[in-house]
Amino acid sequence: MSTTTGPGPGPTETSAPEVGARSLTGLLRGLDWRRYIIYIGFVVVFMVFAVTLGDRGFVSSNNLLNIFRQAATISIIAVGVTFVISCAEIDLSVGSVAGLASVCTAMAISNWGIVAGILAGLAVGVVVGAINGTLVSMLNIPSFLVTLGMLGMAAGVAQWITGSAPQPILDDTYNLIFGGGNFGPVPGLLVWMALFVALGTVVLAKTRFGRQVLATGGNRIAAEFSGVRTRRIKFQVMLLSAVVASVAGMLYAGRLESGRFQWGAGDELSAIAAVILGGTSLFGGYGTVIGTLFGSLMISLINNGLILAGLETSQQQVVRGAIIILAVALGRRK
Amino acid sequence: MSSEESAAASRLEGRDAAVRMRGISKSFDGVRVLTDVDFEVRRGEVHALAGGNGAGKSTLMKILQGVYSLDAGEIEIDGQPVQLSSIQDARAAGIGMVFQEFSLVPTLTVAQNISLGVEPLGRAGLIRDREAVRQARAVFAEMEVDVDPRAVVGDLGTAYWQLTEIAKALSQQARVLIMDEPTASLAKHEADALFELVGRLTQRGISVIYISHRMEEVYRIADRITILRDGRRLLTKPLTEVSPEEIVQGIVGKEIEGQMSYLQRNAYGDVGEPVLELRDVTAGPRVQGISFQVARGEIVGLAGLMGSGRTELARVLFGIDPIRSGSIVVRGVELRLQGPQDAIRAGIALIPEDRRAQGxxxxxxxxxxxxxxxxxxxxxxxxxxxxxxxxxxxxxxxxxxxxxxxxxxxxxxxxxxxxxxxxxxxxxxxDPQILVMDEPTAGVDIGTKNEILAAIRSLADQGMAVLMISSEYPELLAVSDRVVVLRDGRVHRQMDRAEIPDENHLQLVVQGA
Known part of the structure; x- marks a missing residue:
């Protein structure tokens, strides 16, 4: 049972040539580039489009502004969804909540004026969010099921009360403020987007509420044992998500000068894709709003580039799907 | 090595090595974790592996399980050099792991867990459930234990989980079992049964690598011990040739002075006013009318068997589970706890039992x-x-x-x-005034344990009221000024420390003799 060192060079000799390789991988690991994959990916995709589509006006300021404009509503919805997913829940109802809010706002404006319209839109978010939140936090029904049900209900109500007809908004002030006009030289939509992203970033990263959301998503039991009221936190994120979605619906209404049940339909999937692309953990516990912003910009960027490249809608869907899967796969945390 | 040769406790005389690791080195991010470690386990041997925090035990075992690759060194299993680059490789080579945090699927049955990934298939590729049950039954018969293969794992107690883990490893032809703190969540009779099982397994030539911080266990079942310190092997010796002091010193790296014996503290003791007072606290079947007090500066040990209501009481005190009747009084004010945040506000802190899940x-x-x-x-x-x-x-x-x-x-x-x-x-x-600790030293090495015990004493000296739950009587007796023994959710006895001569006495009281 002797433990004589085996034949061949001792460990000190063999380790010498490995040091270089190891410190390089160590350095790469130290950078934790996976966390920043969305930013790297954004730059790479942007460069590729800039080079290949430069002659088709990809880099024109007008087109760049377009990319932002198209990303705006999704980004705003995705800010709310970032909180929900960071908390290890999901909200599938955001798209149809936006649609319902657009409809209610439009109808209230034509009957009682602009203030009533804004209140009606927000009320949609509050009511739906409170229902979602109560069912998830008090009755412990999985948010996936609750919001899947709510997705259908909100869309159904919006279609029902309007008889499937678009509800025009003739109030110019409303349309101007909610996404239709410009604030100075800047399109109003971008201001709204910047406002929500900034607020979301600060709240998630810099407030007690945000920290408690992440803690609840990371380990609900440990958070509860640490004095976090995790039920209340879950209720609050569901509420927040729906209210933010209702604001997005009001922006649809302002930009398109009407309320319609289709506005926002399908946005839940784009928003979730943006959140996950942005590096928020699908299992909760980690999330960033800035990442989410770049996630939705990335989706918008890809859409825009593929259109300029002349791909058909069907082809766009395939390429977009592939890019999203690739980005998420690269950014997967070990 | 000479002592080792001579030692070869008669049982192991002439046995071949089942596992031989030589010159193992490993670094993470440029930090050396293992340096030139040799480790050998013979067929049919129980080999204890000891070491303090960060000594490299887990890393060495993860290399053997194929989780980590090694930077330098070689591994032989049954005399054959092997490359273990994945868990599958290690399993194929006959290395089985009984996890500290169990690796079973709670919603599947015992038999389904055992056959997971190696299900017996019939024609058309469908799983033959009855065959899986039969195989599981055969393994349990070999182990000479009684477990129903059709039971759903989640419905069983932890002792059965562990048996299922062992059966799973054995059914995959494991010849070396790694057990990491296997008795941490077992009651005494369950641990005894486990030791008997280990004895039977070694009879059949299966080797066991046994990681435990509990000294008595190591002496009871292990043939040899290897101590790691700072990523190097300090010694490998038969247990007949090494004293407990030598082991402790080897792990800690320095002489430790009587931390494990009771120190008469400059306690507030009987002069201190009661900070925490339980009056007839009832909540569920395991908390049935419990009353006692904890004074300022006092450490009260809470002893009892598994299921006696200790953890359940801690949960009620911290507002996690609601109180049914009776009252919890802190500094003369009755608490109405709606949740942990209310307990925190009242100055109560709970160090929960399971740091990974709850802490x-x-x-x-x-x-x-x-x-x-x-x-x-x-x-x-x-x-x-x-x-x-x-x-x-x-x-x-x-x-x-x-x-x-x-x-x-x-x-x-x-x-x-x-x-x-x-x-x-x-x-x-x-800055709590009342500290409730549930198994605060579970799964930590002896050096850290001593630090924790010393900290508990000094907190009490500063005036904190401490309620400590522990299944380890030596440490309970080392710090407690008073011991409350629970049985079946009720206070069975309250004793001053001076009334308890030694841990055997406490053991008897707890078991109700």
Missing amino acids: LILDHSVRENLTLPLLGRMRRGPLLDDRKGRALARGLIERFRVKVADPDRPVRRLSGGNQQKVVIAKWLGT
């Missing part, structure tokens, strides 16, 4: 974990001030001597002992 958010950083209960103190207006958070965390890390390279790295990366220190430090940050 920590493993993927979050040390700093974030430490400051979670303190967010209220980091506010500047509506925002959190991370500089304050960093300072708070740094203070707690220093005060509790937690070994962390970088407080911003995930707490998952720390060793078990350091994780436990983070849990304790996290709660001390709230």
Whole structure:
């Protein structure tokens, strides 16, 4: 049972040539580039489009502004969804909540004026969010099921009360403020987007509420044992998500000068894709709003580039799907 | 090596090595974790592996399980050189692991878990469930234990989980079993049954690598012990040739003076007014009319068997489970606890039993974990001030001597002992007046355990009322000024420390003899 060192060079000799390789991988690991994959990916995709589509006006300021404009509503919805997913829940109802809010706002404006319209839109978010939140936090029904049900209900109500007809908004002030006009030289939509992203970033990263959301998503039991009221936190994120979605619906209404049940339909999937692309953990516990912003910009960027490249809608869907899967796969945390 | 040769405790005379690891070295991010470690286990041997926090035990075992690759060194299994680059490789080579955190699927049956991944298939590729049950039954018969293969794992107690784990490894032809703190969650008779099982397994030529911080167990079942310190092998000896003091010293690296014996503290004791008073507290079947008091500066030990209601009582005290009747009084004020936040506000802190599930958010950083209960103190207006958070965390890390390279790295990366220190430090940050600890030293090495016990004493000296639950009588007796014994959810006995001559006496009282 002797433990004589085996034949061949001792460990000190063999380790010498490995040091270089190891410190390089160590350095790469130290950078934790996976966390920043969305930013790297954004730059790479942007460069590729800039080079290949430069002659088709990809880099024109007008087109760049377009990319932002198209990303705006999704980004705003995705800010709310970032909180929900960071908390290890999901909200599938955001798209149809936006649609319902657009409809209610439009109808209230034509009957009682602009203030009533804004209140009606927000009320949609509050009511739906409170229902979602109560069912998830008090009755412990999985948010996936609750919001899947709510997705259908909100869309159904919006279609029902309007008889499937678009509800025009003739109030110019409303349309101007909610996404239709410009604030100075800047399109109003971008201001709204910047406002929500900034607020979301600060709240998630810099407030007690945000920290408690992440803690609840990371380990609900440990958070509860640490004095976090995790039920209340879950209720609050569901509420927040729906209210933010209702604001997005009001922006649809302002930009398109009407309320319609289709506005926002399908946005839940784009928003979730943006959140996950942005590096928020699908299992909760980690999330960033800035990442989410770049996630939705990335989706918008890809859409825009593929259109300029002349791909058909069907082809766009395939390429977009592939890019999203690739980005998420690269950014997967070990 | 000469002592080792001579030692070859008669049982092992002439046996071949089942596992031989030579010159193992491993670094993470440029930090050396293992340096030129030799480790050998013979066929049919129970080989204890010991070492303090960060000594390299887990890393060495993870290399053997194929989880980590080695930087230098070689591994032979049954005399054949092997490359273990995945868990599958290790399993194929005959290495089985009985996990500390179990690796079973609770919703599947015992038989389904055992055959997971190697299900017996019939024609058309369908699983033959009856065959799986038969195979499971055969393994249990070989182990000479009685477990129903059709039972759903989640419905069984932890002792059965462990048996299922062992059966799973054996059914995959494991010849070397790694057991990491296998008795941590077992009651005494269950642990005894496990030791008997280990004895039977070694008879059949199966080797066991046994990791435990409990000295009696090591002496009871192990043939030899290897101690690691700072990533190097300190010694390998038969247990007949090594004294407990030598082992402790080897692990800790220095002489430790009587931490495990009771120190008469300068306690407030009977002069202190009761800080915490339980009056006929009832909540569920395991908390049935419990009454006792804890004074300022007093450490009260809570003893009892598994299921006697200790943990359940701690949960009620911390507002996790509701109180049915009776009252909890803190400094003369009756508490109405709606949840942990109310308990925290009343100055109660709970160090929970399971640090991974209840105490920590493993993927979050040390700093974030430490400051979670303190967010209220980091506010500047509506925002959190991370500089304050960093300072708070740094203070707690220093005060509790937690070994962390970088407080911003995930707490998952720390060793078990350091994780436990983070849990304790996290709660001390709230400056509680009443500290409730549920198994505060579970799964930590002897050095950290001593530090924790010393800290508990000094907290009590500063006036904190401490209620400590522990299944380890030596440590319970080392710190408690008074011991409350629970049985079937009721207070069975209350004893002053002076009334308890030794741990055997306490053991008898707990078991109701």
